[in-house]
Amino acid sequence: MTTPSALHRPTGIPAGRRIAARGAVVSARLLALLPPRRIRWILALLSRGAVPAAHDQAKAARDAVLAVSLVCLGPQGCLPRSLATVLLCRMSGTWPTWCVGVRTMPPFGAHAWVEADGRMVGEGTPDGYLSPLLSVPPRHER
Helix, strand or coil: CCCHHHHCCCCCCCHHHHHHHHHHHHHHHHHCCCCHHHHHHHHHHHHECCEECCHHHHHHHHHHHHHHCHHHHCCCCHHHHHHHHHHHHHHCCEECEEEEEEECCCCCCEEEEEEECCEECCCCCCCCCEEEEEEECCECCC
């Protein structure tokens, strides 16, 4: 089955960024095995001291993750994709807001995504379509 996300795989990612993205994807897939409360606790710990990510920084991290992982590129890859994106951003000292929530319109479905500058990154859905239940925003401490 062909899905729209499988039709566009980002290219032109530098080799060093691809290696970092692969590390983030492996870590994200392991992290995704944990219960939601534990994931949130770990991400809150990792977000300490990071500056908020700009939308273009988060988009570049998401594109790098999509370029190296077919699992994250697929329609069921939202959790590892979002986790890998925040982990890759953290490697550069930034942190987007990580969110897990549900669709506000039928059919019911859970989804994980990242937000930066108050906007969803790369989701292609209208505002208000997803409602967050858990989120981990950047925690920049001075």
